[in-house]
Amino acid sequence: MPGCPPPPPARTRRWPSRWSSLWLGVGLGLLGTPIAIAAPDTPAASAPSAASLPTQLADLDTYVEDVRKTFQVPGIAVAIVKDGEIVMAKGWGERDIGKGLVDGHTLFAIASNTKAFTATALNMLAEEGKLSLDDRVVDRLPWFQMADPYVTREMRIRDLLAHRSGLSLGAGDLLYWPTTDYTTREVAERLRHVPLKGSFRDRYAYDNILYAVAQLVVEQASGQSFETFLQSRIFTPLGMDETRYNSDALKPGDRAATGYALADFKDLQPAPRLTWHNASGAGGLYASAYDMAKWMRVQLAGGAYVDAQGKTLRLFEEKTQQQMWQAITPIPVATPSLPALLPAKPNFLAYGQGWMLSDYRGQKLVWHTGGWPGMVSRLTLVPDRKLGVVVLTNAELGGAFNAITLRVLDAYLDAPKTDWNAAYGAALAKSRQNADDSWAKHEAARAKRSTPSLPPSAYAGTWRDPWYGDIAIAQEGNRLRMRFSRTASLVGTLEHWQHDTFLVRWDERWLNADAFVTFALDADGKPREARMEAISPNTDFSFDFQDLVLTPVR
Numbered sequence: 001m002p003g004c005p006p007p008p009p010a011r012t013r014r015w016p017s018r019w020s021s022l023w024l025g026v027g028l029g030l031l032g033t034p035i036a037i038a039a040p041d042t043p044a045a046s047a048p049s050a051a052s053l054p055t056q057l058a059d060l061d062t063y064v065e066d067v068r069k070t071f072q073v074p075g076i077a078v079a080i081v082k083d084g085e086i087v088m089a090k091g092w093g094e095r096d097i098g099k100g101l102v103d104g105h106t107l108f109a110i111a112s113n114t115k116a117f118t119a120t121a122l123n124m125l126a127e128e129g130k131l132s133l134d135d136r137v138v139d140r141l142p143w144f145q146m147a148d149p150y151v152t153r154e155m156r157i158r159d160l161l162a163h164r165s166g167l168s169l170g171a172g173d174l175l176y177w178p179t180t181d182y183t184t185r186e187v188a189e190r191l192r193h194v195p196l197k198g199s200f201r202d203r204y205a206y207d208n209i210l211y212a213v214a215q216l217v218v219e220q221a222s223g224q225s226f227e228t229f230l231q232s233r234i235f236t237p238l239g240m241d242e243t244r245y246n247s248d249a250l251k252p253g254d255r256a257a258t259g260y261a262l263a264d265f266k267d268l269q270p271a272p273r274l275t276w277h278n279a280s281g282a283g284g285l286y287a288s289a290y291d292m293a294k295w296m297r298v299q300l301a302g303g304a305y306v307d308a309q310g311k312t313l314r315l316f317e318e319k320t321q322q323q324m325w326q327a328i329t330p331i332p333v334a335t336p337s338l339p340a341l342l343p344a345k346p347n348f349l350a351y352g353q354g355w356m357l358s359d360y361r362g363q364k365l366v367w368h369t370g371g372w373p374g375m376v377s378r379l380t381l382v383p384d385r386k387l388g389v390v391v392l393t394n395a396e397l398g399g400a401f402n403a404i405t406l407r408v409l410d411a412y413l414d415a416p417k418t419d420w421n422a423a424y425g426a427a428l429a430k431s432r433q434n435a436d437d438s439w440a441k442h443e444a445a446r447a448k449r450s451t452p453s454l455p456p457s458a459y460a461g462t463w464r465d466p467w468y469g470d471i472a473i474a475q476e477g478n479r480l481r482m483r484f485s486r487t488a489s490l491v492g493t494l495e496h497w498q499h500d501t502f503l504v505r506w507d508e509r510w511l512n513a514d515a516f517v518t519f520a521l522d523a524d525g526k527p528r529e530a531r532m533e534a535i536s537p538n539t540d541f542s543f544d545f546q547d548l549v550l551t552p553v554r
Contacts, residue, residue, distance in 0.1 A: 052085075052087045052088075053080075053087060053088065053411070054411040054412055055411075056407075056410065056411035056417055057407070057408065057411045060407070061092070063404075063407060063421065064076055064078070064092045064404060065092060065093075066421050067400050067403050067404055067421050068092065068093050068400070070399070070400070070403075070421055070424075070425040070428075071395060071397040071399055071400040071403075071424075071425070071428065072260075072262065072268055072395060072397070073093065073260075073393050073394065073395040073397070073400050074093050074094045074095075074096075074097050074258075074260050074268075074394050074395060075091065075092065075093035075094050075095045075101075075102035075106070075257055075393070075394045076091065076092050076093055076102065076391065076392065076393050076394075076400065076404070077089075077090065077091040077092075077102050077103070077104060077106055077108065077288070077289035077391075077392045077393075078090055078091075078092075078289060078389065078390070078391050078392075078404060078408075079104060079289035079290060079292055079293035079296070079388075079389070079390045080293075080387075080388070080389050080408060081293050081296045081297050081300065081386075081387065081388040081389075082385075082386060082387050082388075082412070083386045084297060084300070084301065084386065086290070086293045086294075086297070088104075089104030089105075089288075089289045089290040089293055090103065090104050090289070091103040091104055091106055091289070095255060095256070095257040095258065095394065096257065096258040096270075097258075097260070097270075100255065102257065102394075103255075104288060104289045104290045105242055105255060105288045105289075105290055106255050106256070106257050106288055106289070106392075107242060107243075107244065107250070107254055107255060107256040107257065107286045107287060107288050108256075108257050108286065108287070108288070108289075108375055108377060108392040108393070108394060109247065109259065109283075109285075109286050109370070109372035109375045109377075110283075110285050110286065110287050110292070110370045110377050110379075110392070111283040111285075111370030111371050111372040111375065111376070111377065112208070112282065112283045112368060112369060112370040112371065113283075113285070113292075113368050113369070113370040113377055113378075113379050114211075114280070114281065114282065114283045114284055114285040114370070115161075115211055115281075115282065115283070115354040115368060116295075116299075116324075116354040116355055116368060116379075117230060117234060117285065117295075117354075118161075118211055118214050118215060118218070118281040118282075118354060119161050119214075119324055119353040119354030119355070120234065120315070120316060120324070120354070121218045121222075121226075121229055121230065121233070121234070122157060122161070122214060122217065122218060122353075123316055123320045123323065123324060123353070124233060124315070124316055124320075125218065125221045125222060126320075127316060127317060127320060130221045130222065131157065131217070131221040132157070133156065133157045133158040134156050134157070134158065135156065135157050136153070136154070136155065136156060137155045137156065137157060137159075137160065137213065137217065138152060138153065138155070140157070140217050140220050140221065141188075141213070141216060141217065141220060143189065144188065144191075144213065145189075145191065145192035146165070146166075146191055146192065146194075146196065147191075147192060147193065147194060147195055147196050148166070148196055148200070150200065151165065151166060151196065151200045152192075154200065155200075157214070157217055158328070158353065159201070159210075160210040160211065160213055160214040160217070161210075161211070161214060161328075161353040161354055162328040162329045162351055162352075162353065163204050163205055163206050163207055163210075163329055163351050164200075164201045164202070164203065164204060164205070164328070164329045165196070165200065165201075165205075165207065165210060166196035166197070166198045166199055166200045166201075166202070166205075167194065167196060167197070167198075167205055167207045167209070167210070168196075168197035168198065168205055168544075168547070169205050169206055169207075169541050169544075170206065170207065170208065170541040170542045170544045171194050171195075171197070171205075171207055171209070171544060171547055172187075172190070172191060172194040172207070172208075172209040172467060172544070172547075173207075173208055173209070173541075173542035173543075173544050174468055174484075174487070174542070174543065174544055174545075174547075174548075175187045175190055175209065175278075175279075175467070175468065175486075176208070176209075176212070176276055176278045176279040176282075177208075177542040177543070178274050178373050178487065178489050178490075178511065179274040179275055179276070179277075179487070179488070179489065180278065180486040180487045181486050181488075182278050182486055183278055184212055184215060184216060184277075184278045184279065184280070185216065186278070187209060187212050187278050187279060188209070188212055188213045188216060190467050190468075191209060191210075191213070191467075193466040193467035194209070194467045194547070195547065203329075204329045204330065204331045204351060208279055208282035208283065208542070209279065209282070211279070211281045211282035211283075212278065212279040212280075212281050212282050214281050215279075215280060215281025215282075216281075218281070226245075226280060226281060227245040227246075227249070227280070230245060231245070233315075234315065237305070237307065237313070237315065238294050238295065238298055238305060238315070239294060239308070240287065240291040240294055240295065241291070242254075242287060242288035242290060242291040243285060243286065243287040243288070243291045244285070244286040244287070245280065245284060245285065246275055246276060246277055246280050246284040246285070246286070247273050247274065247275045247276075247284075247286060248275050248277055249286075250286060254286075256273075256286060257375065257392075257394040258270050258271075258273070258374070258394060259271040259273070259372060259373055259374015259375040259394050259395070259396075260374050260394055260395050260396075261373060261374050261395070261396050261510040261511075261512065262395075262396065262510075262512070263509035263510045263512070264509050264512065265432070265435070265512055265536070265538060267509075268395075269509070269510050270374070270510075271373045271374030271510050272373070272489070272508075274372070274373055274489075276372075283370060283371075283372065288392075289390055289392055292379060292390040292392070293388070293390065295379075296379065296381060296388030296389075296390060297388070298315055299321070299366070299381055299388070300381060300383060300386050300387075300388055302318040302321045303315045303316040303317060303318060303320065303321050304318075323353070324352055324353040324354065324355060325352050325353075325355060325357065325366055325383075326352055326353075326357075327348075327350030327351070327352055327357050328350070328351060328352055328353065329350060329351045330348075330349070330350045331349040331350055331351065332349075333345065333346055333347070333348065333349050336427075337427060337430060338423065338426055338427055338430065340422070340423035340426060341423055341424075341427060343361075343418065344360065344402075344406060344420075346358035346359050346360065346365075347359050352366075354368070355367070355368055356368055356369075360382075360409060360413075361409070361410075361413050361415050363382050363384055363385065363413060364382075364383065364384060365380055365381065365382055366380070366381040366383060367379060367380040367381065369398065369401070371396070371398075371540070373396075373510070373511075374394060374395070374396060374510070375392075375393060375394050375395070375396070376393055376395070376396055376397070376398050376400075376401060377390065377391060377392045377393060377401060378390070378391050378398070378401040378402065378405055380405050380409065382409065382412070382413075385412060385413070387409075387412050389404075389405055389408045389409065391404045391405055397428060399424030399425065399427060399428050400424075402420065402424055403420040403421040403423070403424045403425075404420075406418070406420040407420055407421075431538060432538075434537060435536050435537050435538045438536070438537050439535070439536070442535070446497065446498050447498045447499065448498070450498045450499045451496075452496060452499070452500055453499070453500050453521060453525065454500075454521075454525070454527070456475050456478070456479075456480050457475050458526070458527060459473055459480060459494075459502075459519060459527055460473050460474055460475045460480060461473060461552050461553065462552070462553040463530055463550040463551065463552055463553065464550065464551060464552075464553050465548045465549060465550050466549070467547075468484070468486070468548060469485055469486055470485040470486075470553070471483065471484050471485060471548075471550060472485060473494070479493055479494070480493070480494035480502070481493055481494070482494055482504050482517070489506070489508050489511065490506060490511075491506065491507050491508075492504045492505050492506035492507055492514075493505055493507075494517060497516065500518060500519040500520070500521065501516055501517065501518040501519075502516070502517045502518075502519075503515070503516055503517070503535065504516075504517050504532075511543075512536065512538065512539055512540070513534060513539050513540065513543040513545075514534075514535045514536070514539075515532045515533060515534050515535055515539075515543070515545045516532065516533050516535060517530055517531075517532050518530065518531050518532075518533075527552055528551065528552070529549065529550065529551055530550040530551075531546075531548070531549065531550070532545035532546065532548050532550075533545060533546050534546070
């Protein structure tokens with residue numbers, strides 16, 4: 001996320017569904033006790049007794065159904081951990097409309113909630129002496145290069161985890177987003193061409209690409225593939241049998257949810273099951289609410305767990321836990337867009353190693369969110385209360401997981417019962433109105449009678465960006481078509497907007513990422529450069545079209 005205030009309460013281009021309305025935080029509180037690993041079919045894992053929940057959650061079923069309606073979410077899964085016990089792992093709605101219901105064992109893409117696993121993997125290797133978080137990245141990956149030589153030389157492993165590199169919000173995400181055919185190594189190598197918009201270690205700006213680099217460091221130091229390391233060192237020891245390395249690793253019989261997006265921001269449609277095979281360390285994992293409950297338990301226990309034979313073991317040391325939960329990069333706190341969300345405003349906000357850190361109602365919080373095309377999620381820990389809650393959804397609006405998370409936290413913190421569903425629903429309505437207003441301003445400024453300076457054929461050809469690669473514009477009949485060479489889903493039609501600006505409408509409407517394409521001409525009247533910009537403020541920030549500088553390949 002960018003070097004500006006934490007996400008406001010609606011899905012916007014700068015703070016989209018993956019982080020929208022997140023006014024909650026992380027804590028450095030007391031660590032719990034060792035936990036026992038239960039078998040996946042343990043009844044208490046998916047059907048806890050109502051008596052185990054606070055009375056304020058007696059109407060949770062009704063509340064979640066109301067949230068589903070407000071945010072048009074087909075299915076939601078929630079897991080709650082308290083005092084080392086899984087008190088809930090339950091589902092509501094449909095994992096695939098008309099084809100199956102959600103339960104605590106339904107697999108969802110957890111996206112950026114993967115980052116905590118990547119940070120943990122590096123810290124485990126540090127405990128073993130196989131690396132130090134203060135090692136220079138170039139000493140581990142000699143080919144590694146940022147756009148600035150000084151940053152290249154001074155980038156340490158811990159810098160990969162803290163979003164303070166000088167990259168701008170989501171810079172380079174189009175190298176893997178929504179899905180490209182680049183390899184992880186190719187994604188990392190292309191970083192040398194991604195421009196730095198800020199100073200090194202100066203401010204917070206959320207990125208994903210450096211977590212792909214962190215994944216490669218894990219592989220270099222461990223001598224294993226990242227998938228093998230996670231499976232053998234984390235998933236298997238914790239009994240996380242319902243966790244998959246990526247959508248590519250889903251197995252026949254897995255009850256995996258289908259993601260849904262509001263195509264053109266209005267019509268609910270299934271989103272294709274994509275893969276982040278080339279940035280798995282940033283957000284590739286699939287997991288069930290029940291498995292995420294196991295992950296929360298070991299976190300709340302400071303790395304300790306009890307295996308199936310009753311032996312107490314450690315995934316990592318307690319001091320390592322504390323290091324991951326220490327603030328590295330401060331984040332300015334902004335005021336929510338609506339008064340109803342003020343109680344959720346934190347007093348502090350920062351990023352540690354794979355975790356967001358903040359406070360809520362006097363309690364320190366540790367949390368993160370994840371966003372994938374058609375799915376968003378949130379995991380929140382309250383260490384002092386030995387409390388954890390994870391909310392997984394198969395839709396794209398973060399207000400849903402926020403409304404449920406806050407309701408659960410309030411119940412356990414004896415806070416006033418608040419209708420967070422209504423509050424975040426109002427924020428969503430305001431966000432949509434802002435988007436409508438933005439479009440109206442574009443319409444008002446448009447010179448509708450203007451014409452392009454050149455015939456369509458003059459804009460056609462191969463256009464190249466230094467970090468992304470080639471983008472083709474071809475004349476097909478009387479229309480122009482744009483194709484991103486490495487991204488199969490980014491294919492669309494150029495419609496004239498005004499002067500030498502066109503509007504690209506992608507064929508896959510669930511992307512919600514239509515963009516302006518503006519051509520600049522040289523002194524001889526030939527196209528010399530093209531720039532892009534997302535049209536809607538509600539377009540996901542990972543469509544970082546604004547960072548592309550396209551020049552024609554002569």
